Amino acid sequence: MHSESPLTALNGVGPALAKKLEKLSLFRVDDLLFLLPLRYEDRTQLVKVGALVAGTRCLVSGEVLLAETVFRGRRNLLVRISDGSGQLTLRFFHFSRQQQAQFQPGMTVTCFGEVRRGAAGFEMIHPEYRLLRENQDAAMNDSLTPIYPATEGVQQGRLRNLTDQALRSMQESPPAELLPASVTSKLGMPSLAKAIQYLHRPPPDADIEQMLAGRHPCQQRLAFEELLAHYLSLRKLRALAETEDAVALDGGAREVADFIADLPFELTAAQDRVVDEILSDLSQPHPMMRLIQGDVGSGKTVVAAIACLKAIACGVQAAIMAPTEILAEQHWRNFSEWFRPIGIEPAWLSGSQRAASRRESLQAIADGRAQLVVGTHALFQEGVEFHRLALVVIDEQHRFGVHQRMALRDKGVSNAGHPHQLVMTATPIPRTLAMAAYADLDTSVIDELPPGRQPVSTIAVPQTRRDEIVQRVRSACADGQQAYWVCPLIEESEVLDYQAAQASYEALSEALPDLRVGLVHGRMRPAEKERGMQAFKEGLIQLLVATTVIEVGVDVANASLMIIENAERMGLSQLHQLRGRVGRGAAQSHCVLLYKPPLGRIAKERLAVLRDTNDGFVVAQRDLELRGPGELLGTRQTGLPDYRIANLVRDADLMPQVQITAGAIAKSSDTTAAAIVRRWLGDAGRYGKV
Numbered sequence: 001m002h003s004e005s006p007l008t009a010l011n012g013v014g015p016a017l018a019k020k021l022e023k024l025s026l027f028r029v030d031d032l033l034f035l036l037p038l039r040y041e042d043r044t045q046l047v048k049v050g051a052l053v054a055g056t057r058c059l060v061s062g063e064v065l066l067a068e069t070v071f072r073g074r075r076n077l078l079v080r081i082s083d084g085s086g087q088l089t090l091r092f093f094h095f096s097r098q099q100q101a102q103f104q105p106g107m108t109v110t111c112f113g114e115v116r117r118g119a120a121g122f123e124m125i126h127p128e129y130r131l132l133r134e135n136q137d138a139a140m141n142d143s144l145t146p147i148y149p150a151t152e153g154v155q156q157g158r159l160r161n162l163t164d165q166a167l168r169s170m171q172e173s174p175p176a177e178l179l180p181a182s183v184t185s186k187l188g189m190p191s192l193a194k195a196i197q198y199l200h201r202p203p204p205d206a207d208i209e210q211m212l213a214g215r216h217p218c219q220q221r222l223a224f225e226e227l228l229a230h231y232l233s234l235r236k237l238r239a240l241a242e243t244e245d246a247v248a249l250d251g252g253a254r255e256v257a258d259f260i261a262d263l264p265f266e267l268t269a270a271q272d273r274v275v276d277e278i279l280s281d282l283s284q285p286h287p288m289m290r291l292i293q294g295d296v297g298s299g300k301t302v303v304a305a306i307a308c309l310k311a312i313a314c315g316v317q318a319a320i321m322a323p324t325e326i327l328a329e330q331h332w333r334n335f336s337e338w339f340r341p342i343g344i345e346p347a348w349l350s351g352s353q354r355a356a357s358r359r360e361s362l363q364a365i366a367d368g369r370a371q372l373v374v375g376t377h378a379l380f381q382e383g384v385e386f387h388r389l390a391l392v393v394i395d396e397q398h399r400f401g402v403h404q405r406m407a408l409r410d411k412g413v414s415n416a417g418h419p420h421q422l423v424m425t426a427t428p429i430p431r432t433l434a435m436a437a438y439a440d441l442d443t444s445v446i447d448e449l450p451p452g453r454q455p456v457s458t459i460a461v462p463q464t465r466r467d468e469i470v471q472r473v474r475s476a477c478a479d480g481q482q483a484y485w486v487c488p489l490i491e492e493s494e495v496l497d498y499q500a501a502q503a504s505y506e507a508l509s510e511a512l513p514d515l516r517v518g519l520v521h522g523r524m525r526p527a528e529k530e531r532g533m534q535a536f537k538e539g540l541i542q543l544l545v546a547t548t549v550i551e552v553g554v555d556v557a558n559a560s561l562m563i564i565e566n567a568e569r570m571g572l573s574q575l576h577q578l579r580g581r582v583g584r585g586a587a588q589s590h591c592v593l594l595y596k597p598p599l600g601r602i603a604k605e606r607l608a609v610l611r612d613t614n615d616g617f618v619v620a621q622r623d624l625e626l627r628g629p630g631e632l633l634g635t636r637q638t639g640l641p642d643y644r645i646a647n648l649v650r651d652a653d654l655m656p657q658v659q660i661t662a663g664a665i666a667k668s669s670d671t672t673a674a675a676i677v678r679r680w681l682g683d684a685g686r687y688g689k690v
């Protein structure tokens with residue numbers, strides 16, 4: 001058997017099992033080597049019944065005293081065992097008669113399971129167990145027991161057996177060592193084969209805590225190589241872009257200058273600088289790949305509009321994609337307003353659009369009548385054919401994956417080349433993380449807010465003072481201001497979210513009979529949602545009750561008061577985004593964080609950070625610190641594909657060395673670089689034609 005053999009080369013793997021294993025992305029024998037355990041159990045030590053602790057998972061061995069079935073609502077098989085230090089009950093709800101007959105008093109049984117406190121002392125429910133014949137040893141394992149990621153119909157025992165076989169085959173044909181020895185020795189990391197062996201079958205004295213925290217040198221060895229693979233692949237993509245053709249957008253200077261001159265405001269110096277960077281990229285015959293980072297409210301949209309206008313003035317199409325319908329619609333409205341005077345009417349494309357209007361949009365996009373297209377991720381789905389797409393703008397990029405970015409880019413590939421790409425994000429991330437996340441992009445930062453903005457003054461108030469806050473809303477609205485009331489996020493359930501919002505809406509309407517109160521939530525039909533937002537924008541609604549659907553990008557300058565309910569449940573970055581909905585006009589804005597006491601330590605700190613700063617970069621940094629290295633920064637937030645072993649936050653400290661190593665490898669050996677990418681990202685590479 002070879003490490004590259006298909007899984008069916010293993011004993012006990014037929015086509016049916018191979019199919020199930022595909023769900024775990026296992027195709028070849030050596031794929032099993034990289035299927036690392038999620039955790040470990042200690043079955044190397046027998047624990048005395050007298051020393052059991054509820055809640056732990058232990059290995060116990062004892063003599064069967066009695067086995068009986070009892071009826072407690074349903075049939076239970078109870079097996080009482082003793083090891084001399086105490087008695088333990090094994091409880092089974094599902095069992096066969098044959099199983100029941102196995103447990104004869106006097107026999108020795110070894111079992112493993114979670115210890116619980118039952119009515120008559122400790123018990124284990126459905127433990128794994130083995131009956132021992134006379135004189136047979138309780139046969140303990142000589143390594144910690146790995147627990148693998150599960151998939152339906154594949155038991156842990158089976159995965160252990162398969163990885164055993166894969167590890168044996170590794171002894172004969174070890175995976176190629178692709179890291180230079182100078183790097184592994186400098187970082188004090190073991191060889192790849194040694195790391196793999198250790199992580200699958202750690203010795204009894206392994207430091208489980210360190211392994212659970214993902215900081216064991218063997219894990220770091222693999223994480224390093226995985227980060228390296230992603231980094232190399234992104235850099236490759238970047239290098240590729242430099243060799244690809246794109247339409248050089250070098251006309252349209254007058255249109256752009258006129259547009260900027262006609263804006264109702266002056267661009268900030270930061271916007272000016274970033275516009276210059278973009279226009280210079282766009283004039284090149286190679287695709288731009290640029291990221292704009294800019295805090296909430298820094299004015300990214302108008303910068304994107306200028307880029308789009310440049311493209312349109314050069315006779316090609318531009319598309320802008322936003323993560324939510326509300327935001328996409330708002331862009332559509334803004335762009336329509338800005339561009340209508342110069343005769344450009346943006347087309348609209350979203351998932352929930354009516355068939356007829358969708359057909360019309362698709363037609364206009366395909367024949368080029370639509371010079372600008374605004375939409376959600378519906379933009380890169382099948383059936384969307386662009387006439388001549390040369391610029392792709394992606395807003396709030398952290399909500400999209402690299403894949404989606406690539407898919408939209410591929411829409412624009414034509415014989416004129418690849419489209420230029422501009423991605424924008426309001427979620428700044430620390431430098432080491434950005435290194436990994438945006439290795440394929442050049443970065444621009446809008447580090448200045450439009451003039452006259454006053455920082456939002458933020459206070460945290462316990463729910464018990466809710467009435468007082470309601471009165472505050474009343475007097476603010478009586479003064480001609482507008483307010484948002486954001487309802488608690490209830491787990492990930494849209495239904496519960498909606499019910500909470502509905503309830504708040506009713507309560508607030510009743511408490512504030514003299515105000516015009518509106519409601520928007522995620523379950524509304526897009527047209528309804530849009531009507532609500534529009535009424536708020538036009539001032540017809542004074543108080544807008546909303547779920548976190550308004551989190552990204554919504555822009556109503558006259559709104560100057562924001563109440564966030566159950567703020568203690570939300571993350572720092574999310575609160576910062578929400579708060580960014582106010583403070584957009586000249587009036588002093590306020591944000592009230594309503595919380596349910598008592599506050600935990602972290603929640604208290606979170607609220608304090610918001611009270612103390614309005615700076616998104618500071619907020620992002622503190623967010624990461626507070627989450628701690630153990631917490632995953634989800635792929636949704638970074639826009640990154642899943643990592644199998646590395647954790648971008650926990651392992652961010654590896655990035656500077658990853659970067660250096662990548663540079664050295666890319667220079668010395670293309671084949672090594674390709675082999676590393678292939679090992680971790682598959683044959684095709686995840687990022688298109690890498």
Ligand code: ADP
Pocket residue numbers: 265266267268271294295296297298299300301302426450451553555557584
């Ligand atoms: P974000 O960067 O969060 O996407 P927006 O692009 O939504 O911010 O801009 C926020 C608001 O600031 C919008 O109403 C926009 O018209 C306005 N704005 C943008 N640039 C300027 C500027 N230079 N001067 C004044 N207002 C501006």
Ligand code: MG
Pocket residue numbers: 300301395553
């Ligand atoms: Mg925005």
